[in-house]
Amino acid sequence: MRSTPSFKLAAADNSSGTWTPSGGVQFLTVPLELAGQRIDNFLLARLKGVPRSRIYRILRKGEVRVNKGRVKAEYKLKTGDVVRVPPLRVADTAPAPLAGASLRQLVKASILYDDNGLLVINKPVGLAVHGGSGIRLGLIEVLRQIYPQSPFIELVHRLDRDTSGAIMVARKRAVLQHVQADLRSGRVDKSYLALAAGKWPRSRRVVEACLRKNTLKSGERMVSVHPDGKPSVSRFQVLERFRAATLLAVKPVTGRTHQIRVHAQFVGCPLAGDDKYTPDDVNRRFRSLGLKRLFLHSASVGCQLPDGEKVVVAAPLPDELGALLKRLREEMG
Structure with missing residues (x-):
């Protein structure tokens, strides 16, 4: 049976802000350019295909951690923060296609x-x-x-x-x-x-x-x-x-x-x-x-x-x- 792909952020030592599809718990170190953005908007902008309700649910349950601690949706990221994102299933709809x-x-x-x-x-x-x-x-x-x-x-x-x-x-x-x-x-x-x-x-x-x-x-x-x-x-x-x-x-x-x-x-x-x-x-x-x-x-x-x-x-x-x-x-x- 074909498994549904998960959405992976880059490893914690990667501060470039890039992310790739993969499985397991993922981490991202927040670069200077992303400092000040709310954690919910940060996730919504990057986890394309993951339902909005699901993103807010993992925030409420504390499955998303920043520097190993729980945060609320309105938390504003700081340079150097390490964001932990749990394994997430992407919806059946594919992410944005590559532009020709x-x-x-x-x-x-x-x-x-x-x-x-x-x-x-x-x-x-x-x-x-x-x-x-x-x-x-x-x-x-x-x-x-x-x-x-x-x-x-x-x-x-x-x-x-x-x-x-x-x-x-x-x-x-x-x-x-x-x-x-x-x-x-x-x-x-x-x-x-x-x-x-x-x-x-x-x-x-x-x-x-x-x-x-x-x-x-x-x-x-x-x-x-x-x-x-x-x-x-x-x-x-x-x-x-x-x-x-x-x-x-x-x-x-x-x-x-x-x-x-x-x-x-x-x-x-x-x-x-x-x-x-x-x-x-x-x-x-x-x-x-x-x-x-x-x-x-x-x-x-x-x-x-x-x-x-x-x-x-x-x-x-x-x-x-x-x-x-x-x-x-x-x-x-």
Whole structure:
């Protein structure tokens, strides 16, 4: 009878943060880059295929030990901690598959900045930022395969699967904590390019509308403006007007799911190519002009690193979006 594989962390004298499938009790020495992370999040991020409930159960029962002692789920790891993980059965679903050579090359070619513990990627449209909800391979999984010796690679923020452009990924925990703190306080600059259907109102430069997430019976996630939702603010600037569309620069003050897309719909100018929030008849016109995706692109990101260095990275507009703008300009004569 074929046995179910276990998930093994590297030996205690290995501080690289790597792990391999194997059996028996396993140990890992925590490197500097992972210091400060909660033990539950540490395990959840690494024991792919092990049910979440199982991970919390072994923490409650004391089967996970840090420096030979029991710890609670909220315990924050320190450099040099030795984590003991008991033998665990991985679920029947396989771990994230290896990325193919073409996908790895695409992501490598999309790296815009890699220094001082920060990566900025020009995320291709259609690539999810992480696996989950039926998606087993996302940007973060590909990056971990590209950088197998890097003990820490985590998303600083997210982009929708249908959105392209600049996204920040931390290669050091100190960078992640610092930039995310700045995100929460509004000190990180994020700028998007969006094409809205119709004529954007000249006086509408700021949209403040509470957003609430809903899950349909089909499992599809939708967002709507609702008084019981979370406060959300976006700033819009008109860059160029066409016959039946408006090119906008957008700066989201808050970072809610689908925020720019729903705020544009709320104003009455939904985004071109948006199959969730834009009527089919509106999208049909843009498809006739060659648009096959959502016109929303993360054009630039800017932040300050823990050492005070300021980083600003721009992501060029994809060719297919630039081609659509050219056709719209030709329509104007």
